[in-house]
Amino acid sequence: xxxxxxxxxxxxxxxRQSVAFWCNPISGHATLYWYQQILGQGPKLLxxxxxxxxxxxxxxxxxxxxxxxxxxxxxxxxxxxxxxxDSAVYLCASSLRRDTYEQYFGPGTxxxxx
Amino acid sequence: xxSVTQMEGPVTLSEEAFLTINCTYTxxxxxxxxWYVQYPGExxxxxxxxxxxxxxxxNKGFEATYRKETTSFHLEKGSxxxxxxxxxxxxxxAGNNRKLIWGLGTSLAVNP
Numbered sequence: 082x083x084x085x086x087x088x089x090x091x092x093x094x095x096x097r098q099s100v101a102f103w104c105n106p107i108s109g110h111a112t113l114y115w116y117q118q119i120l121g122q123g124p125k126l127l128x129x130x131x132x133x134x135x136x137x138x139x140x141x142x143x144x145x146x147x148x149x150x151x152x153x154x155x156x157x158x159x160x161x162x163x164x165x166x167d168s169a170v171y172l173c174a175s176s177l178r179r180d181t182y183e184q185y186f187g188p189g190t191x192x193x194x195x
Numbered sequence: 196x197x198s199v200t201q202m203e204g205p206v207t208l209s210e211e212a213f214l215t216i217n218c219t220y221t222x223x224x225x226x227x228x229x230w231y232v233q234y235p236g237e238x239x240x241x242x243x244x245x246x247x248x249x250x251x252x253x254n255k256g257f258e259a260t261y262r263k264e265t266t267s268f269h270l271e272k273g274s275x276x277x278x279x280x281x282x283x284x285x286x287x288x289a290g291n292n293r294k295l296i297w298g299l300g301t302s303l304a305v306n307p
Contacts, residue, residue, distance in 0.1 A: 084238075122300070124297050126295070182295070183241055184239075187238050189238060
């Protein structure tokens with residue numbers, strides 16, 4: 082079984098530029114999560130999808146971050162414009178359904194904003 | 196609100212040493228508790244879990260017991276290997292929306 086795929090693995094941009102990350106969850110997993118992990122901290126949930134609907138985006142900075150999962154499969158997270166404090170690893174995870182705690186994580190995208 | 200506190204790292208051990216990484220939590224209700232591991236360059240993996248008081252989760256030689264009386268879920272391993280070098284995260288899952296609350300992570304380095 083293929084795991085959660087993410088791309089790119091690394092990205093370096095200047096502040097005020099835009100960036101997008103892509104995630105393809107495990108086949109058949111209805112729930113998809115995007116996390117932000119700043120160095121030295123635990124993951125922070127940005128947004129949770131159930132199929133193509135948003136379940137929780139309470140910690141997503143909506144003035145600059147957006148995410149979509151149009152067909153209920155893969156997902157894109159965008160930052161526009163980026164700030165220095167957005168430098169972090171962005172993790173995507175998926176689970177079979179919303180009420181399960183067993184989340185499977187991708188390798189993450191390391192973003193550096195200069 | 197709900198929170199997880201785990202011991203600060205880095206922890207450095209010699210191979211075959213005994214490992215304990217402390218984790219305590221604050222939660223309303225009856226959370227499930229987890230340990231996740233992040234090996235260098237890889238994504239987070241679920242290491243073990245416990246869903247109710249006195250449950251013991253175990254995997255790959257690691258164990259953790261859900262202690263409600265001390266609100267703890269300490270991770271232990273009797274004999275660590277170099278391949279156990281990683282960052283370990285304690286987490287809890289409380290509430291109906293299954294949102295995970297994470298500790299800050301503890302880095303473990305095992306020397307041969």
